[in-house]
Amino acid sequence: MGEAFPILAxxxxxxxxxxxxxxxxxxxxxxxxxxxxxxxxxFISGELFVSWDFLFFDIPLVFAAAVVAVVLLSWWQRRQATAAR
Known part of the structure; x- marks a missing residue:
């Protein structure tokens, strides 16, 4: 569950x-x-107190999840727009 917050965020x-x-x-x-x-x-997971290197994992994880959400939402919106025609 340690990586649930970055993915959900x-x-x-x-x-x-x-x-x-x-x-x-x-x-x-x-x-x-x-x-x-x-x-x-x-910070929440406490990894930041161990090493700043964890930022190199958590930030791209959040970014990747956000990009996936944007791509899927864009695809869904386009699909809905073409279905409405």
Whole structure:
């Protein structure tokens, strides 16, 4: 369960970021929020007190989960739009 928070945080970030209309702002928000959530995940789990190297695992994990959420939501929205025609 140690990696549940980064994955869930990434999925939530992906859902929230998907609501931003401009692609540039969406990318910036995705990166910044992933860095913050990854740092928070390392802090909560106590890994940050052991080594700062855990940030190199938690931040990309949050980012990857967020990207998966954005891609899946984009695919689903496009599929719904074509089905409505």
């Amino acid at each position: 990434g999925l939530l970030i992906g859902v929230l970021v998907q609501r931003i209309a401009r692609v540039q702002l969406r990318a910036i928000a995705l990166i910044v929020l992933s860095a913050l959530a990854g740092t928070l995940a390392s």
